[in-house]
Amino acid sequence: MRFPALVINVESIRHNARVISGLLERRGMRFVGVAKGTVCHPDVVRAMLSGGAAAVGDSRIGNLMNLRAQGYEGETVLLRAPSPSSCKMAAEVADISLNSEVETVRLLGAAAIAAGKEHRVILMVDMGDLREGVLPADAPGVALQMASVPGIRLVGVGTNWGCFGGVVPSPKSLGALVALKEETEGNLGFPLDIVSGGNSTAMKLVLDDTMPWGVTELRIGESVLLGLDAAERRPVPGCRQDAFTLRAEVIEVLRKPSAPLGPTGQDAFGEIPEFVDKGIRRRAICAIGRQDIDPEGLIPLISGISVQGASSDHLILDVEEVDTGIQVGQVLDFRPNYSALLRASTSPFVRKEVLQ
Numbered sequence: 001m002r003f004p005a006l007v008i009n010v011e012s013i014r015h016n017a018r019v020i021s022g023l024l025e026r027r028g029m030r031f032v033g034v035a036k037g038t039v040c041h042p043d044v045v046r047a048m049l050s051g052g053a054a055a056v057g058d059s060r061i062g063n064l065m066n067l068r069a070q071g072y073e074g075e076t077v078l079l080r081a082p083s084p085s086s087c088k089m090a091a092e093v094a095d096i097s098l099n100s101e102v103e104t105v106r107l108l109g110a111a112a113i114a115a116g117k118e119h120r121v122i123l124m125v126d127m128g129d130l131r132e133g134v135l136p137a138d139a140p141g142v143a144l145q146m147a148s149v150p151g152i153r154l155v156g157v158g159t160n161w162g163c164f165g166g167v168v169p170s171p172k173s174l175g176a177l178v179a180l181k182e183e184t185e186g187n188l189g190f191p192l193d194i195v196s197g198g199n200s201t202a203m204k205l206v207l208d209d210t211m212p213w214g215v216t217e218l219r220i221g222e223s224v225l226l227g228l229d230a231a232e233r234r235p236v237p238g239c240r241q242d243a244f245t246l247r248a249e250v251i252e253v254l255r256k257p258s259a260p261l262g263p264t265g266q267d268a269f270g271e272i273p274e275f276v277d278k279g280i281r282r283r284a285i286c287a288i289g290r291q292d293i294d295p296e297g298l299i300p301l302i303s304g305i306s307v308q309g310a311s312s313d314h315l316i317l318d319v320e321e322v323d324t325g326i327q328v329g330q331v332l333d334f335r336p337n338y339s340a341l342l343r344a345s346t347s348p349f350v351r352k353e354v355l356q
């Protein structure tokens with residue numbers, strides 16, 4: 001099956017990685033390349049590393065295992081705390097992990113000792129987004145407990161943004177994280193090397209030149225993959241937005257009413273769709289669906305096409321305004337957003353094609 005396909009332009013990713021590592025370096029930070037949007041595709045990881053990523057971060061242990069199996073021997077960062085039942089595997093494939101539970105860190109320490117290793121831990125602090133992390137007031141005490149676990153080296157503090165509460169970082173909040181790291185060092189009696197300041201939402205501070213000194217790394221996925229700052233979804237200056245193209249084939253082109261006929265109920269996903277009646281329109285269906293993409297996250301590359309929606313396996317497009325017409329068998333190109341990229345990367349039904 002040639003289509004659907006996700007075409008990956010590795011040169012664009014390498015280029016973006018160079019731009020981002022340069023921007024971060026100027027502020028004394030290292031770039032942790034996050035490839036989970038592509039389930040750690042080996043060519044994507046290679047492009048990030050050759051563009052200057054210092055380590056590879058991923059939230060899934062399975063992705064890091066695959067990376068190790070492919071022979072990657074560099075540094076790995078596990079971005080989601082391991083579950084207690086997966087600490088043994090986590091200690092085997094990850095050099096560093098982000099954690100907030102002392103009990104999990106004890107299991108990681110035991111697993112590291114059994115594997116003849118030392119496992120490094122970054123204590124996650126919740127600076128307001130309300131996903132993972134201990135509250136700031138608890139950080140110095142929890143750090144002390146984690147640092148005393150055999151097999152574990154506590155190396156720093158970190159935080160995340162824009163993933164649950166939609167909270168984006170500010171110079172003030174990241175400055176507070178740096179101050180918290182200093183307070184924690186005072187409590188521990190030894191220095192911490194890492195202040196892990198966040199994901200692609202923190203690129204805004206880099207671009208505005210307001211990133212506080214003392215943040216030592218950012219964990220960047222979206223900005224390197226899609227060339228966007230994730231706080232406002234603006235292009236990162238100098239980065240390319242063309243690294244991924246989703247290609248799907250047309251299986252039906254017919255003129256149909258733009259509003260459904262007959263009584264309506266919930267759609268296949270439990271939602272009640274709303275329609276604007278624009279009369280009879282030419283519509284196309286592509287052979288791809290929600291199992292493979294997020295329809296809200298696709299930008300058609302031919303002007304005049306608009307995405308109307310999708311079921312599990314059918315993507316419905318309004319093509320009335322396309323001057324050249326659309327034919328059955330034609331292959332249409334789309335630019336995926338992060339959510340569409342993640343699903344296309346994960347779907348076994350989407351062929352991955354790497355442009356070298």
Ligand SMILES: *Cc1c(COP(=O)(O)O)cnc(C)c1O
Binds near residue numbers: 198199220221
């Ligand atoms: C996914 C993830 C990242 C990378 O996020 P982007 O917005 O794609 O840069 C960084 N840190 C953690 C903890 C993550 O889960």
